[in-house]
Amino acid sequence: xxxxxxxxxxxxxxxxxxxxxxxxxxxxxxxxxxxxxxxxxxxxxxxxxxxxxxxxxxxxxxxxxxxxxxxxxxxxxxxxxxxxxxxxxxxxxxxxxxxxxxxxxxxxxxxxxxxxxxxxxxxxxxxxxxxxxxxxxxxxxxxxxxxxxxxxxxxxxxxxxxxxxxxxxxxxxxxxxxxxxxxxxxxxxxxxxxxxxxxxxxxxxxxxxxxxxxxxxxxxxxxxxxxxxxxxxxx
Numbered sequence: 001x002x003x004x005x006x007x008x009x010x011x012x013x014x015x016x017x018x019x020x021x022x023x024x025x026x027x028x029x030x031x032x033x034x035x036x037x038x039x040x041x042x043x044x045x046x047x048x049x050x051x052x053x054x055x056x057x058x059x060x061x062x063x064x065x066x067x068x069x070x071x072x073x074x075x076x077x078x079x080x081x082x083x084x085x086x087x088x089x090x091x092x093x094x095x096x097x098x099x100x101x102x103x104x105x106x107x108x109x110x111x112x113x114x115x116x117x118x119x120x121x122x123x124x125x126x127x128x129x130x131x132x133x134x135x136x137x138x139x140x141x142x143x144x145x146x147x148x149x150x151x152x153x154x155x156x157x158x159x160x161x162x163x164x165x166x167x168x169x170x171x172x173x174x175x176x177x178x179x180x181x182x183x184x185x186x187x188x189x190x191x192x193x194x195x196x197x198x199x200x201x202x203x204x205x206x207x208x209x210x211x212x213x214x215x216x217x218x219x220x221x222x223x224x225x226x227x228x229x230x231x232x233x234x235x
Contacts, residue, residue, distance in 0.1 A: 001045070001046055001098045001099060001100060001116070001117070001119070002046065002048045002049070002050070002094065002095055002096065002098075002099040002100075003041035003044075003046040003048065003049045003050070003099060003100045003101075003102065004049070004050045004052065004088065004091045004094070004095075004099060004100065004101045004102070005034065005037050005038060005041070005049060005050070005051050005052070005102055005104050006052050006084060006087045006088070006101065006102070006103050006104055007022065007024040007034055007051055007052060007053040007057075007061065007104035008052055008053045008054050008078040008081055008087055009023070009081050010081050013216050013217045013218075014026070014216065014217065014218060014221070022053065022054070022056070022057040022060070023104075023105060023215075023216065024053070024057075024104040024105065025057070025060065025064075026215075026221060027225070028107060028215060028221065028224045028225050028228055029224075029225040029226075029228040029229045029232070030228070030229075030232065031228075032064065033104065033105060033107075033215055033221075034051075034061065034064075034065070034104050035068070036106075036107045036108070036215075036224075037102040037103065037104050037106060037107075037108075038065065038069060038071070040102060040108050040112065040166075041100060041102060042069065042071055043112065043113060044100070044112045044113045044116040044117070045113050045116065045117055046100060046116070047070070047071040047072060048071070048072045049071055049072070049073055049074070050073075050074045050075070050076060050091055050094045051065070051073060051074070051075050051076070052075075052076045052077075052078050052087050052090055052091065053075075053077070053078065053104075054077065054078055054079070054081070055077045055079065058075050058076075058077055061075065062075055074094055076090050076091070076094070078090055081187075082182070082186070082187055082188055083182075083183070083187030083188040083189055083190070084103070084187075084188075084189070084190040085177050085180055085187075085188035085189055085190045085192065085193050086177070086187070086188040088101055088169075088173065088177060088190070088193070089174060089177040089178070089188075092171070092174045095171050095174075096171070097121060097170050097171050098119055098121050098168065098169070098170050099168070099169060099170075099171075100116060100166065100167070100168050101166070101167045101168075101169065102165060102166050102167075103165030103166075105165070105214065105215045105216040105220075106164060106165035106166065106212065106213070106214065106215070107212070107213040107215050107220075107224040107227075107228075108164070108166065108208065108210060108211070108212055109210050109211040109212075109213075109227065109231070110208060110209060110210015110211060111210065112166075112208070112210075115127075115206045116168065119168045121170050122170075122202060123170075123197045123200065123202025123203055123204060124167065124168060124169050124170075124173065124193075124194060124197040124202065124203055124204070125167070125168040125203075125204045125205060125206065126140070126147070126163050126166075126167055126168075126194055126203065126204075126205050127163070127164045127166045127167075127205065127206055127207075127208045128140050128142070128161040128162065128163060128164065128205050128206075128207055128208065129161070129162055129164055129207065129208045129209075129212050130160050130161060130162070131160055131161075131162040132160070134154075134157040134159065134160045134161070134162055135153060135154060135155065135156075135157050136153065136162075136214075137153065137162035137163065137214070138150065138151065138152050138153065138162065138163035138190075138191050139151045139152075139153075139154055139157045139158065139159055139160075139161060139162060139163065140159065140161045140162075140163050140205065141158045141159045141161070142159065142161060142205070146204075147198055147203050147204075147205055149198075150163070150191055150194055150195050150198055151191075152189065152191045162212075163191075163194070164208060164212050165214075166208075167190065167194070173193060176193055176196050176197075177193060180192055180193070211227060213227065
């Protein structure tokens with residue numbers, strides 16, 4: 001299985017600092033943010049990894065990651081921030097079959113190897129975790145062990161299960177992405193990709209019982225840094 005880290009985007013929730021720095025270079029306590037999703041993939045048994053970012057910052061990732069990880073990295077430029085699904089589509093030449101996608105601002109603390117490696121290559125798999133404010137995220141409704149609905153940042157969430165930024169697909173996802181229409185905000189939405197598999201009855205999920213932080217906001221960076229600092233002190 002291969003892995004894809006999405007490290008592009010505008011970082012609008014972290015401005016003004018992200019006007020001059022790619023957010024995935026910001027520190028989560030003592031390491032750059034991008035180290036955490038990369039480590040999540042490696043800990044899950046994936047060491048063939050594609051980094052997708054914008055042209056302005058991709059060279060810094062090449063300089064940074066090659067020194068600290070024994071993994072095979074490739075790099076691709078997303079010329080315009082047209083959404084998560086658009087970025088995933090850029091991995092088509094890199095992917096053979098099954099692959100994992102992780103958002104570069106998602107910090108996951110917990111065991112994932114067994115769950116990731118058990119993906120059987122059919123449909124798609126998402127990961128859910130319970131949160132206190134689900135309206136800020138993509139939300140999944142679950143009944144009798146299956147996903148019954150997906151909503152993107154709903155005003156009135158139907159559940160408190162947030163869809164975290166880790167997804168498992170096979171290469172047929174690229175056909176799905178090609179058929180997408182942009183959303184009202186002009187982006188190709190990963191929720192629309194996942195909804196395709198939901199409608200086909202081939203979307204599965206696992207509950208992530210570790211700790212998850214959305215480090216795309218100042219509060220997320222702070223809370224994730226606090227957690228990592230505590231973890232470092234316990235070692």
